[in-house]
Amino acid sequence: MKIKWLALALLTSASMPALANDCALTVEANDKMQFNTKAIEIPKACKSFDVTLKHTGKLPKAAMGHNILVTTDADFKGVSADAIKAGAANDYIKAGDTRIIAHSKMIGGGETTQFSIPVDKIKAGENYTFFCSFPGHAGLMKGTVKLGS
Numbered sequence: 001m002k003i004k005w006l007a008l009a010l011l012t013s014a015s016m017p018a019l020a021n022d023c024a025l026t027v028e029a030n031d032k033m034q035f036n037t038k039a040i041e042i043p044k045a046c047k048s049f050d051v052t053l054k055h056t057g058k059l060p061k062a063a064m065g066h067n068i069l070v071t072t073d074a075d076f077k078g079v080s081a082d083a084i085k086a087g088a089a090n091d092y093i094k095a096g097d098t099r100i101i102a103h104s105k106m107i108g109g110g111e112t113t114q115f116s117i118p119v120d121k122i123k124a125g126e127n128y129t130f131f132c133s134f135p136g137h138a139g140l141m142k143g144t145v146k147l148g149s
């Protein structure tokens, strides 16, 4: 009997991580300057949200680099402009820019990287943007981030 109960307990706890799996998302970027998603919705039960960025193209970082930055909609333009000024040597991210809520590193074709979005910084009812800060990319490579239910 005891073994049976233990198995049941294990089954019950094993079903919990199914929710945790929703606290992660893979976003693909390609050589045509596109992300494969326009919207990231973070379940509010998540403490942290893990994003994997996969560059499915072949072009090198210097020609077709991709990253993901997360800011409020209001900060997007300013952060994007400052990122371009920061230049390739800084992977197009202004050092110490506190308007950036989360970001990945810049990668080239065939590479994959991961970063986490701190969910306590994403407020319900506020609008957030994710984008690639490589010069000229944010026009196409941009989408929304919001807190889901």
Ligand code: ZN
Residues within 6 Å of the ligand: 033, 064, 065, 066, 067, 132, 133, 134, 137, 141
């Ligand atoms: Zn890009």
